[in-house]
Amino acid sequence: MVVSILGSQIIGIIPLGDIVFYMTSFNLFMFAAALAFTFIIAISKTETQVEAEFGSLGDREIKVAKKEFKFRRFLAIICGLATAGAMVTGDIFDFTLFVCLIGIVNIGIVGAVKQIDVLDSAFQYGLIAMIASTPLFVGASLILAATGTISILAINSLTYTTPMMLFGSILLFLGVAGETGVAPFFATKAEMFRTPGSPFLLIIHLSSLLVIVRVIEILLIINKPF
Amino acid sequence: MILVPDVVSPVVVAIYSPAVFVGIIVALIGLFGISIEKNDLQVLILTDIVGVAMLIIVAAVGTDLAESLVLPGLVVELAEILAICEILMSREMRKTGKSVALIPTPLNFDMEVLQTAPVFIAVILVIYGAFLSGFTGGAIAGGGILFYVMSLTVRGVPSDLWEGIAGASGIAWCLWITGFLVLFVFPSYWLLGLMLAAFGVFIKVAFKAGLIGVMNREEFRKE
Numbered sequence: 001m002v003v004s005i006l007g008s009q010i011i012g013i014i015p016l017g018d019i020v021f022y023m024t025s026f027n028l029f030m031f032a033a034a035l036a037f038t039f040i041i042a043i044s045k046t047e048t049q050v051e052a053e054f055g056s057l058g059d060r061e062i063k064v065a066k067k068e069f070k071f072r073r074f075l076a077i078i079c080g081l082a083t084a085g086a087m088v089t090g091d092i093f094d095f096t097l098f099v100c101l102i103g104i105v106n107i108g109i110v111g112a113v114k115q116i117d118v119l120d121s122a123f124q125y126g127l128i129a130m131i132a133s134t135p136l137f138v139g140a141s142l143i144l145a146a147t148g149t150i151s152i153l154a155i156n157s158l159t160y161t162t163p164m165m166l167f168g169s170i171l172l173f174l175g176v177a178g179e180t181g182v183a184p185f186f187a188t189k190a191e192m193f194r195t196p197g198s199p200f201l202l203i204i205h206l207s208s209l210l211v212i213v214r215v216i217e218i219l220l221i222i223n224k225p226f
Numbered sequence: 227m228i229l230v231p232d233v234v235s236p237v238v239v240a241i242y243s244p245a246v247f248v249g250i251i252v253a254l255i256g257l258f259g260i261s262i263e264k265n266d267l268q269v270l271i272l273t274d275i276v277g278v279a280m281l282i283i284v285a286a287v288g289t290d291l292a293e294s295l296v297l298p299g300l301v302v303e304l305a306e307i308l309a310i311c312e313i314l315m316s317r318e319m320r321k322t323g324k325s326v327a328l329i330p331t332p333l334n335f336d337m338e339v340l341q342t343a344p345v346f347i348a349v350i351l352v353i354y355g356a357f358l359s360g361f362t363g364g365a366i367a368g369g370g371i372l373f374y375v376m377s378l379t380v381r382g383v384p385s386d387l388w389e390g391i392a393g394a395s396g397i398a399w400c401l402w403i404t405g406f407l408v409l410f411v412f413p414s415y416w417l418l419g420l421m422l423a424a425f426g427v428f429i430k431v432a433f434k435a436g437l438i439g440v441m442n443r444e445e446f447r448k449e
Binding site for chain 1: 242246249253257260266269270273274276277279280283284286287289291292294295298299302303305306307309310312313314316317320321
């Protein structure tokens with residue numbers, strides 16, 4: 001049986017009971033990209049920020065202590081693995097859980113810093129992420145209520161689209177946008193990047209980019225506009 | 227097109243859309259509260275109301291798939307609220323320069339009931355939890371151990387016992403994961419997988435309290 005999702009053929013599925021991972025060339029590419037970036041981040045060293053001192057010609061170096069560095073690297077690896085998992089999962093509930101994990105880990109990566117304004121921004125981002133988990137889960141459950149299944153492969157073979165599915169997928173998109181802190185909510189997240197320890201912060205950007213691309217694929221599968 | 231099977235009574239089906247509306251109204255109340263509140267701690271507590279609205283709407287679907295989302299949803303809410311609490315606490319500590327203990331300072335009471343009653347209650351809870359087994363039993367037994375640790379903390383008794391318990395908890399967790407993998411990868415060995423998972427989850431949930439005990443020891447050292 002040849003199944004195609006959005007025009008690209010399924011290369012294979014990994015059946016783990018109810019949890020089915022499926023692979024198309026699109027998913028595989030993003031999965032490999034997430035894993036490769038996670039590997040690069042895992043072996044890289046942290047940067048040292050240099051701040052100009054106000055009113056003099058001196059510079060000040062901001063270094064990250066080794067303990068904090070290890071902790072952040074661990075969280076960044078978790079974030080990368082969650083992103084890679086969200087790329088290949090064939091199950092909407094799994095997808096929402098991976099996205100929530102990314103949100104929590106993003107808070108954790110900047111949670112140990114010492115600057116007050118970064119902590120302030122992390123607090124606001126955390127509030128947005130917590131509020132956004134409501135539309136995220138509600139969207140998934142509305143899709144479940146409207147279609148009777150959460151498997152993306154099963155939804156792909158449905159021939160109809162009801163308004164309930166459209167509403168659910170809009171809520172799902174809102175939830176993902178809030179959880180990863182993209183455009184309408186980016187103001188809460190922007191200040192977080194001023195903290196030292198750059199390579200681990202990059203995974204925050206990368207995860208939100210990849211997850212947004214993936215959620216658009218899922219929404220296209222659910223609503224079938226073509 | 228009707229997805230609901232005939233065995234479900236029409237009353238239950240009719241409740242679905244009111245439940246969704248109740249959830250939306252609850253979420254709007256929470257969001258309205260957040261919009262007018264300026265205190266950070268109050269905002270954090272109000273955010274939890276929005277999370278409760280999520281649980282209402284997910285639970286309204288009422289199938290076993292929906293149930294499988296209720297528990298992770300609850301856990302995600304708890305994890306996020308804990309993470310944000312930590313952020314808030316460390317920010318306030320940086321602002322004021324003082325550090326705050328999570329557990330209150332030990333009491334200096336010399337009463338016999340403080341030494342005998344916690345042990346008795348903890349033993350009863352652990353035995354009852356062992357009878358129940360699985361996730362519920364683990365929670366009850368863990369509650370017993372947690373109660374014992376808390377009573378030790380309040381009495382200010384130092385304890386090195388809990389590190390081994392934390393290790394055992396980690397091993398039991400591995401058993402649980404292995405059990406699940408066996409269920410998924412080799413479905414014909416389901417009984418082995420089931421036993422591994424049930425045994426593992428019981429010990430893991432029970433001994434999770436041990437981790438809290440290890441964290442508490444940092445508080446003992448402060449004395």
